[in-house]
Every structure is written in C-alpha cells, then in structure tokens.
Amino acid sequence: MALVGIDGSGKTTQAHQLAALLTAHGVPATYWQNAGGRRWLGRIARRVGRRDPQHLLGRTGLLFVESVLRWLAIARALLRSTLRRRVAVMDRYAVCQYASIRAHGGHRSEALARAFYRIFPPPDVTFLLEVDPAEAYRRIETRGTDHETMEFLSASVAAYRSLPEHPSFVVIDANGTPAEVTAAIVDHLLERYRPRPEPGAAGTVEEVPPAGPAAPGPGLARIATRSA
Numbered sequence: 001m002a003l004v005g006i007d008g009s010g011k012t013t014q015a016h017q018l019a020a021l022l023t024a025h026g027v028p029a030t031y032w033q034n035a036g037g038r039r040w041l042g043r044i045a046r047r048v049g050r051r052d053p054q055h056l057l058g059r060t061g062l063l064f065v066e067s068v069l070r071w072l073a074i075a076r077a078l079l080r081s082t083l084r085r086r087v088a089v090m091d092r093y094a095v096c097q098y099a100s101i102r103a104h105g106g107h108r109s110e111a112l113a114r115a116f117y118r119i120f121p122p123p124d125v126t127f128l129l130e131v132d133p134a135e136a137y138r139r140i141e142t143r144g145t146d147h148e149t150m151e152f153l154s155a156s157v158a159a160y161r162s163l164p165e166h167p168s169f170v171v172i173d174a175n176g177t178p179a180e181v182t183a184a185i186v187d188h189l190l191e192r193y194r195p196r197p198e199p200g201a202a203g204t205v206e207e208v209p210p211a212g213p214a215a216p217g218p219g220l221a222r223i224a225t226r227s228a
C-alpha cells in the first residue's frame, strides 16, 4: 500500500498508524519511508553555506539525486518486505517522484525517471491524501523541521492531480484530525477487502475472503471500531 500526497498532508503519520493497525489485527505490515533525501540534503547544503539543496545541486542535479535515492529506498523496501512476507506500507512511492519532477518544473526528466521506476509494481492501493495547501503549510511550520512555500505546495497539489495515475488513486480528505483520516483509510480497506460471496454462490451464507497476502482477513474488521 502506498500513501502519497504533498508535504504536510500527513503521509508519515498515517503510514505509521496504518502499519501498526494492520499488524495489531493480524496482518503483519511494515512502515517504509521512501525518502528522496531533500531534508538531509538541506542540512548538508546549509552546512556548506548554501540556501537549500537546489542551491547546492541545481534543479536538475537535485531531481536526479532525489530520483536515485528514492529508487534505492523503494527497491530496498520491496525486497525486504517480499522476503519477510509482510505488507509494505509505503510512505511515498514512484508517483511521488513524478509529482516532484512536475512541481519543480523539470518535466523533461520525467520520462527518464519513469523508465527507471517502471520495474516497481503498482501498489495494491495508493491513497492520495488531499489537503488544503494552507493547512499543509500550517502543519509544516508547526513540525518545524523544514519549510515549503505556499506556491510550491499549491504546485504539488496540481502535480498530483495531473498525473496519469491519478484516476487509480483512492483520494482521502486529509484535512481532518489524524483519527478522522485514519478512519477514512480503514473504511476504504474494509470496503475493498470485505468478504464477498463466491460467484454463482448466490443465496449461500458462507463468505469467502479474497486470496493472497494483501487480503487482510477478518482481523481488519476490528480496525475501524478501534481507530474511529
């Protein structure tokens, strides 16, 4: 599962919460931070007297480094969760890189990024946390670890909406409290993985859960009541 959206939309908060909830209800899941290294590069930039990472590496250089770092993080997350047979809860995924490239105006690099990221499977579910840029701005300022401009946050919202993958996203209103956002995510999962009668078994009372590791099973049914 992937949680995507602009900075300050609550991805990290919700991805941690979701991995913990799934695990507590019998679906072993691991949180993965698929960072592109901007925050870390920002610290290096300031240490060497540059304003921000873009000032250090240039726009194209920064998008390249970010794409490589995020690619490595996603590859590691996929490999390790496959080996451990655990659901991967991805805090950012490939589409975040395409959105980042669009929001930073580096459209020509997108085809290259897509060529490299193509090997990654699409998530079973991608949640797009949609938040008002002004609310995201407030949250980032309160968090106090980094800074984004309103212009950039608005451009990021537009970038996610413009992606060809956008129709496949499950859009979650992320303006509410953390508990409300979690409840919306869990509601979707409950609906998606609700046990359904087998085709042709109309009238039977027995319901069969979908097969495969992504089918969370009956434990998920208890999540909504606990998280709401």
Ligand SMILES: Nc1ncnc2c1ncn2[C@@H]1O[C@H](COP(=O)(O)OP(=O)(O)O)[C@@H](O)[C@H]1O
Residues within 6 Å of the ligand: 005, 006, 007, 008, 009, 010, 011, 012, 013, 014, 139, 140, 142, 143, 174, 175, 176, 177, 178, 179, 181
């Ligand atoms: N629904 C919410 N309402 C208010 N504050 C939130 C909410 N979700 C997260 N926060 C806080 O806002 C900041 C940004 O959230 P975070 O999860 O880091 O977002 P992201 O990973 O998308 O940048 C954090 O300080 C977090 O504690």
Ligand SMILES: [Mg+2]
Residues within 6 Å of the ligand: 011, 012, 013, 091
């Ligand atoms: Mg985060």
